[in-house]
Amino acid sequence: MKKEFNIIAKLIGSESKVLDVGCGDGELMEYIYKNITKDIRGIEISKKNVQKCIEKGLTVIEGDAEKDLKQFPDRSFDYVILSQTLQAFLDPENVINELLRVGKKAIVTIPNFGFWKVRLHLLFKGTMPITKNLPNEWYNTPNLHMCSIKDFENYCNKRDIKINSSNLGYKNLFSELGIFTIEK
Amino acid sequence: MNKLDKVKKVIIKKTLKLDCGKSISNFPIAYETYGKLNEKKDNAILVFHALTGDQFAADINPVTKKEGWWNYALGAGKAIDTNKYFVICANVLGGCMGSYGPSNINPKNQKIFGTDFPIITINDMVNAQYELLDYLKIKKLFSVIGGSMGGMQVLQFISNYPDKSHTAIPIACTASHSAQNIALNELGRQSIMADNNWQNGFYEEKNISPAKGLSVARMAAHITYLSKKGLQEKFGRKLQERDDLKFSFDADFQIESYLRYQGSVFVDRFDANSYLYITRAMDYFDLTKQFNGNLSKAFEKSNTKFFIISFTSDWLYPTAENREIVIALNSIGKNVGFVEIKSDKGHDSFLLDVPDFLSSVRNFLNTSYKKLYEKRI
Numbered sequence: 366m367k368k369e370f371n372i373i374a375k376l377i378g379s380e381s382k383v384l385d386v387g388c389g390d391g392e393l394m395e396y397i398y399k400n401i402t403k404d405i406r407g408i409e410i411s412k413k414n415v416q417k418c419i420e421k422g423l424t425v426i427e428g429d430a431e432k433d434l435k436q437f438p439d440r441s442f443d444y445v446i447l448s449q450t451l452q453a454f455l456d457p458e459n460v461i462n463e464l465l466r467v468g469k470k471a472i473v474t475i476p477n478f479g480f481w482k483v484r485l486h487l488l489f490k491g492t493m494p495i496t497k498n499l500p501n502e503w504y505n506t507p508n509l510h511m512c513s514i515k516d517f518e519n520y521c522n523k524r525d526i527k528i529n530s531s532n533l534g535y536k537n538l539f540s541e542l543g544i545f546t547i548e549k
Numbered sequence: 550m551n552k553l554d555k556v557k558k559v560i561i562k563k564t565l566k567l568d569c570g571k572s573i574s575n576f577p578i579a580y581e582t583y584g585k586l587n588e589k590k591d592n593a594i595l596v597f598h599a600l601t602g603d604q605f606a607a608d609i610n611p612v613t614k615k616e617g618w619w620n621y622a623l624g625a626g627k628a629i630d631t632n633k634y635f636v637i638c639a640n641v642l643g644g645c646m647g648s649y650g651p652s653n654i655n656p657k658n659q660k661i662f663g664t665d666f667p668i669i670t671i672n673d674m675v676n677a678q679y680e681l682l683d684y685l686k687i688k689k690l691f692s693v694i695g696g697s698m699g700g701m702q703v704l705q706f707i708s709n710y711p712d713k714s715h716t717a718i719p720i721a722c723t724a725s726h727s728a729q730n731i732a733l734n735e736l737g738r739q740s741i742m743a744d745n746n747w748q749n750g751f752y753e754e755k756n757i758s759p760a761k762g763l764s765v766a767r768m769a770a771h772i773t774y775l776s777k778k779g780l781q782e783k784f785g786r787k788l789q790e791r792d793d794l795k796f797s798f799d800a801d802f803q804i805e806s807y808l809r810y811q812g813s814v815f816v817d818r819f820d821a822n823s824y825l826y827i828t829r830a831m832d833y834f835d836l837t838k839q840f841n842g843n844l845s846k847a848f849e850k851s852n853t854k855f856f857i858i859s860f861t862s863d864w865l866y867p868t869a870e871n872r873e874i875v876i877a878l879n880s881i882g883k884n885v886g887f888v889e890i891k892s893d894k895g896h897d898s899f900l901l902d903v904p905d906f907l908s909s910v911r912n913f914l915n916t917s918y919k920k921l922y923e924k925r926i
Contacts, residue, residue, distance in 0.1 A: 406884070412905075415888050419909050422916025424854075426875060426887045436876040 579647025664750030
């Protein structure tokens with residue numbers, strides 16, 4: 366299990382209604398299902414991953430988060446999770462708006478481009494950083510819109526989005542991942 | 550009425566008011582069951598068949614001596630595991646495998662109905678099968694499952710009886726029959742009606758049958774169940790038992806021979822009037838219209854857990870139409886899963902050995918059943 370699952374799960378109230386956007390093979394959903402709430406479902410674009418979710422007995426809708434969130438009514442989930450996929454969308458701002466419309470709260474995690482290893486990589490090597498969370502080369506990475514924890518915080522402030530719990534104060538420098546709860 | 554005398558039937562005594570305004574009562578519904586109903590009576594699944602299906606979904610069909618139409622999916626150890634579940638499948642109203650249909654006797658004049666049989670709808674089919682559940686004393690089903698027209702029955706069933714099933718699996722279907730599908734059905738009907746032997750539907754009393762028309766209808770329909778890619782890969786331009794073209798209208802190509810064969814075996818097991826009645830029921834199906842343009846309203850009262858399945862190469866009931874149902878359910882916060890299975894086998898994929906499809910059905914059923922059980926204890 367990825368270590369951030371535990372952190373994400375702790376942000377979710379028990380018995381709440383949850384949507385995991387880009388739920389992958391359902392690992393996080395399964396963890397939340399077993400430990401926090403049974404009312405959880407996911408959206409996933411990859412057929413292979415959808416099959417893995419079904420094998421786990423999870424409710425999954427095959428679809429594209431950039432198009433298919435609009436079918437959900439306003440505030441129909443207590444929490445909407447977007448785990449490490451924000452940077453891969455064509456239009457991340459639209460996705461954030463949709464998360465905040467569909468969910469009363471959204472939990473967003475991002476690979477932090479401000480992490481010290483990333484900074485040093487660029488500083489000393491002069492090439493695009495490759496780390497555990499950013500394993501791809503520039504020419505084959507799915508990540509279109511990288512940002513740092515600080516960038517994300519600045520964005521939320523600019524758009525009047527509340528960032529209410531997270532590891533904000535700390536460490537644009539020392540965190541590989543940013544985990545935020547945001548709400549309108 | 551020979552070979553159908555022996556199929557299992559229940560006579561529904563209750564009067565059923567049909568959508569066309571007429572009423573029927575004391576009518577037979579033929580059905581088959583597989584597996585055993587457990588003590589708690591919580592493992593029953595109602596399977597709805599498609600246009601040309603019947604109640605013999607698994608094992609060997611005792612009338613045709615051929616394998617049941619859903620043998621890949623249904624049976625001991627299969628996706629719908631009859632070691633675990635009690636599966637009921639009924640011949641639809643209007644059908645020709647023992648249920649009340651145009652080849653039955655009209656009580657008014659003691660003649661075979663023919664086209665005097667009332668027009669029936671998907672709604673009527675579903676209501677008749679509800680009476681069967683009553684007869685079998687099943688209060689709540691574990692699941693309702695069906696592909697194509699069977700899927701339409703699933704949707705109508707949940708809409709009519711929102712509390713009657715824990716789960717529902719509509720496969721490769723639509724909530725509203727499209728213009729293209731109405732057109733294709735009309736082609737089949739006109740082909741039957743153009744056969745001189747059809748006799749305005751009163752062919753049975755004359756001991757003839759519009760076999761040519763029915764067989765052409767089947768050939769045309771069969772093409773729509775496949776995909777261009779599937780056809781190309783299976784047949785291409787291969788010739789049928791010959792080295793070269795014969796410069797004639799013989800079946801030079803394998804695909805021609807295949808379709809002619811499909812048409813010819815179909816007429817042995819299916820009644821032309823039933824084909825007219827059932828395709829008409831499909832054309833009239835518009836659940837969205839039943840709820841004044843708001844499909845969500847059809848499912849508002851239900852807490853049934855849905856799992857909707859479509860296939861990439863199905864151009865008859867394409868993914869977009871299946872997705873409409875997903876959207877209608879999501880927009881009112883209902884529990885729905887959805888998967889589009891990759892397959893080159895066209896609409897027929899749900900009847901064939903498509904491993905991802907079969908495992909999806911199996912996993913959904915088994916995990917849902919387990920969760921239901923966990924909830925109870």
